[in-house]
Amino acid sequence: MTQAINHLEMAGITKRFPGVLANDDVTIEVQAGEVLALLGENGAGKTTLMNVLYGLYQPDSGEIRINKKPVHITSPRQAIELGIGMVHQHFMLVPTLTVAENVALGLVTSAPVLDLKVVSKKITEISSSYGLAVNPEAYVWQLSVGEQQRVEIVKAIFLGASLLVLDEPTAVLTPQEAAELLNLLKRMAEQGRPIVFISHKLNEVMAVSQRVTVLRDGRVVASVKTEDTSAQELARLMVGREMTPRRREGEARPGRTVLELRNVQAANDKGSLALRGISLEVRASEVLGIAGVSGNGQRELAEAISGLRKVTDGQVFIGEREVTNRTPDKMIASGLGYIPEDRLHVGTISSFAVWENLVLKDHHRRPYARSIFLQNGPIRSATASLVGSYGVKTPTLDTPTGRLSGGNIQRLILAREISRSPSVLLAAYPSRGLDVGATEYVHTKLLEARKTGTGVLLISEDLEEILNLSDRVAVLYEGKIMKTLPVSEANERILGLLMAGVA
Amino acid sequence: MEHIIQQGLLVGVLATGVRLATPFLLAALGEMFAQRSGVFNLGIEGIMMMGAFFGFLVTFFTGNPYFGLGSSLIVGFLMGLLMALVSVTLKAEQGISGIGLYMFGWGLSGLLFRLYVGGITSIPGLGPLHLPVLSDIPHIGSILFNHNWIVYLAYLLVPVAWFVLFKTPWGLRVRAVGTTPEAADTLGVSVNAVRYQALIVGGVLAGLAGAYLTIGQANMYADNITAGRGFIAVALVYFGRWNPWGILAGSLLFSMADSFQLWVQVMGITFPYELAVVLPYVTTILALAVSVGRVWTPAALGRPFDRGSRG
Ligand SMILES: Nc1ncnc2c1ncn2[C@@H]1O[C@H](COP(=O)(O)OP(=O)(O)OP(=O)(O)O)[C@@H](O)[C@H]1O
Ligand SMILES: [Mg+2]
Numbered sequence A: 001m002t003q004a005i006n007h008l009e010m011a012g013i014t015k016r017f018p019g020v021l022a023n024d025d026v027t028i029e030v031q032a033g034e035v036l037a038l039l040g041e042n043g044a045g046k047t048t049l050m051n052v053l054y055g056l057y058q059p060d061s062g063e064i065r066i067n068k069k070p071v072h073i074t075s076p077r078q079a080i081e082l083g084i085g086m087v088h089q090h091f092m093l094v095p096t097l098t099v100a101e102n103v104a105l106g107l108v109t110s111a112p113v114l115d116l117k118v119v120s121k122k123i124t125e126i127s128s129s130y131g132l133a134v135n136p137e138a139y140v141w142q143l144s145v146g147e148q149q150r151v152e153i154v155k156a157i158f159l160g161a162s163l164l165v166l167d168e169p170t171a172v173l174t175p176q177e178a179a180e181l182l183n184l185l186k187r188m189a190e191q192g193r194p195i196v197f198i199s200h201k202l203n204e205v206m207a208v209s210q211r212v213t214v215l216r217d218g219r220v221v222a223s224v225k226t227e228d229t230s231a232q233e234l235a236r237l238m239v240g241r242e243m244t245p246r247r248r249e250g251e252a253r254p255g256r257t258v259l260e261l262r263n264v265q266a267a268n269d270k271g272s273l274a275l276r277g278i279s280l281e282v283r284a285s286e287v288l289g290i291a292g293v294s295g296n297g298q299r300e301l302a303e304a305i306s307g308l309r310k311v312t313d314g315q316v317f318i319g320e321r322e323v324t325n326r327t328p329d330k331m332i333a334s335g336l337g338y339i340p341e342d343r344l345h346v347g348t349i350s351s352f353a354v355w356e357n358l359v360l361k362d363h364h365r366r367p368y369a370r371s372i373f374l375q376n377g378p379i380r381s382a383t384a385s386l387v388g389s390y391g392v393k394t395p396t397l398d399t400p401t402g403r404l405s406g407g408n409i410q411r412l413i414l415a416r417e418i419s420r421s422p423s424v425l426l427a428a429y430p431s432r433g434l435d436v437g438a439t440e441y442v443h444t445k446l447l448e449a450r451k452t453g454t455g456v457l458l459i460s461e462d463l464e465e466i467l468n469l470s471d472r473v474a475v476l477y478e479g480k481i482m483k484t485l486p487v488s489e490a491n492e493r494i495l496g497l498l499m500a501g502v503a
Numbered sequence B: 001m002e003h004i005i006q007q008g009l010l011v012g013v014l015a016t017g018v019r020l021a022t023p024f025l026l027a028a029l030g031e032m033f034a035q036r037s038g039v040f041n042l043g044i045e046g047i048m049m050m051g052a053f054f055g056f057l058v059t060f061f062t063g064n065p066y067f068g069l070g071s072s073l074i075v076g077f078l079m080g081l082l083m084a085l086v087s088v089t090l091k092a093e094q095g096i097s098g099i100g101l102y103m104f105g106w107g108l109s110g111l112l113f114r115l116y117v118g119g120i121t122s123i124p125g126l127g128p129l130h131l132p133v134l135s136d137i138p139h140i141g142s143i144l145f146n147h148n149w150i151v152y153l154a155y156l157l158v159p160v161a162w163f164v165l166f167k168t169p170w171g172l173r174v175r176a177v178g179t180t181p182e183a184a185d186t187l188g189v190s191v192n193a194v195r196y197q198a199l200i201v202g203g204v205l206a207g208l209a210g211a212y213l214t215i216g217q218a219n220m221y222a223d224n225i226t227a228g229r230g231f232i233a234v235a236l237v238y239f240g241r242w243n244p245w246g247i248l249a250g251s252l253l254f255s256m257a258d259s260f261q262l263w264v265q266v267m268g269i270t271f272p273y274e275l276a277v278v279l280p281y282v283t284t285i286l287a288l289a290v291s292v293g294r295v296w297t298p299a300a301l302g303r304p305f306d307r308g309s310r311g
Helices: A046-053 A076-081 A099-104 A116-130 A145-158 A175-190 A202-208 A231-239 A298-306 A328-333 A343-347 A354-359 A376-389 A406-419 A436-451 A463-469 A492-499 B002-036 B044-062 B065-089 B094-116 B140-144 B149-167 B169-179 B181-186 B191-218 B229-239 B244-266 B273-290
Strands: A007-017 A020-031 A035-040 A061-066 A069-071 A084-087 A163-167 A195-198 A211-216 A219-225 A257-267 A273-283 A287-291 A313-318 A336-339 A424-428 A455-460 A472-477 A480-486
Touching (some): A007 A046, A020 A035, A020 A219, A035 A046, A035 A175, A035 A202, A035 A231, A046 A084, A046 A163, A076 A084, A084 A145, A099 A116, A099 A145, A099 B169, A116 A175, A145 A163, A175 A195, A175 A202, A195 A202, A202 A231, A211 A231, A231 A436, A257 A298, A257 A455, A273 A287, A273 A313, A273 A455, A273 A480, A287 A436, A287 A463, A298 A328, A298 A424, A328 A336, A336 A406, A354 A376, A354 A406, A376 A406, A406 A436, A424 A436, A436 A463, A455 A463, A472 A492, A480 A492, B002 B044, B002 B169, B002 B229, B002 B244, B044 B094, B044 B191, B065 B094, B149 B191, B149 B244, B169 B191, B181 B191, B191 B229, B229 B244, B229 B273, B244 B273
Parallel strands (some): A035 A195, A035 A211, A084 A163, A287 A472, A336 A424, A424 A455
Antiparallel strands (some): A007 A061, A061 A069, A211 A219, A257 A273, A257 A313, A472 A480
16 A cells, blocks of 8 residues: 555635636545545535545645645556555446456556466455455446445555545445445544545435535535534535425325336346336326336336336336337337436437437427527527526537436436326436435425326335325335335335335 | 479468468557557558668768667658547547558658658668578478568567466556546546557567668568558458467468469469459459457447546
């Protein structure tokens, strides 16, 4: 390992992007043996700050000091040499390479020939001493997100990281995996590493950190000791107002059936059966929650309904119409709205401008188009009002969507899908990676859709979300619906048992 | 009697085929590195023309084919560098800059040829390398071991390219920046530097492929001597699925079909000339079409790297 980092300070960091002040005079500090949590709404500037630390971006002003000495970090190579390791918000792994090859990529060697045996051996050592099970010979594309995360951590340690930054590491993990990761972070801090931990989940922050720095709109609004604060106070600091969880109101008055699945079967990417005969029904003005640990057929279910995956047996109906194996545009025309799990790649075209993504599904219809021409005036005014009413934070309507923060991309998709007033709205993990404020907002919007007669199919791992929003809950386990029950008969314990396959 | 002619024809077809594969192998192996690193270089044909021409020109003036060969390599290096400058640093659309490179090579070599040479002139070339024992084996000797050394080098480069791509740190970097440049970047790998290197390797090999046509095969220069071989080489990279062994198979398939149609014409066998000429192309297209299965392509192929852009 390079020299150990006992103290890191980022002082007065300012970073500007075209039209956005992402970091405005930000100062943070972390010491060996301590977990610093960075909190902030989507787009508050957390990732940007960490990218500055890692040498991916150059700050416009400010200074980084390691062990009280100023350092100039101009490239990731230098950050690695200084002992900084980072697990990025979007994993930085090459899927077509093996785990060992991914690690070896970061080594500086003058050796003309790769020695993967030595690399594999060291990976195995690290993985056993930290309890991070990884197989060095496996290809990354074969790994689950949880495994990929372990690879990222092993990679950082392998390359000599003394300080570890983890950018929303738990957003994609199952609750069990997240708990394991938090334990590991605590142990690593106890061994004398400084750790920077970013998360939107306040209970995790309370459990693992010693200190919390809260960012809002690129500025530090508070730096507090964890023991002197509470989850409620942190939420208030982050959003700037009190938070109340949203719940469905009023008795369900379900109307006609808007979505029906009869004995649907579908295969996963590897070709084995992922949906083994799913039957369900969503009525107008109700929310049907699909609870379950992800990986039990959720992705295949959402894709089968939206026309992205082939249904091998069974039938799908939207309203009265059978739409089994129709193309996605037929599904859209029949009244389906879709908030996909992978927002960056499936829900939007990241190089397209905000306005383009907003009209993507209706660009060929009036008033946005007349004969073969797009109508700029109506498009501009309609998209500007959507951006306003859904609170999408973007410098301009012409900004490429990929430049928005995760939470704002989600708002954009919501604006497009809900404003089309679909008869069925399929929402897959709609609050994953969102801050508490944005989550509250998404919930409000989903419930509004329910009120105006939309049938909502909500796929989620978050039991609180399921219990707060759904009228009925179905539990998905190994490609089958274990049970469907009214929410009045469900609680976390019952759902937990069903999710584990215990009837 | 008939039997002997048939046997002679077979040996002839095979021996010519082995030789004809040389420029395809060299150019396609080079292009493979460029594409593996994420850059699609459609200008290979132009580099080959320049390599062919300068190899010829310098040999013509100095009388020494090795000087000619050296200048082909230098020209290939410079053309690769030019492509890198335009497509990596300036981030120009790769398909367009490749066509630009082709037109540049085509125009410049044609112009210089008319200015300094003018007509068909022959030059000293590289003769076949006689290998003790091996060259004297009946049939096998004339098929495999009666060529000049660039031919042997091209075949030797197949396992070498495989080794470099899959067993060296540089090959690992090439594969990474062509698939997930963002990930390579966070590990301190300079994406653009690796792409420059891969394009230069591709340029040098294309220059050598061009030199082979003038110094190693024809011993002269004629307008459009490369005759689309650079474009075929690009297709062979796809055919070979970005793998040296696949490229070897594709090059041999194409060159054997080509050799067969040449011999058919030489032997005066009655067969429509036009059909014979398209035979290698049709064979390759058919083979490409029937070799089904999920096609893997370098995921970042054609996409310039920009750290600030997400997703
Ligand atoms: N490369 C870039 N070009 C332009 N703007 C950018 C770029 N990266 C980030 N931004 C902008 O900077 C601001 C801060 O973004 P950042 O990704 O740091 O937020 P974050 O706090 O990590 O949010 P999240 O919780 O959603 O991950 C956002 O407004 C974002 O749109
Ligand atoms: Mg972030």
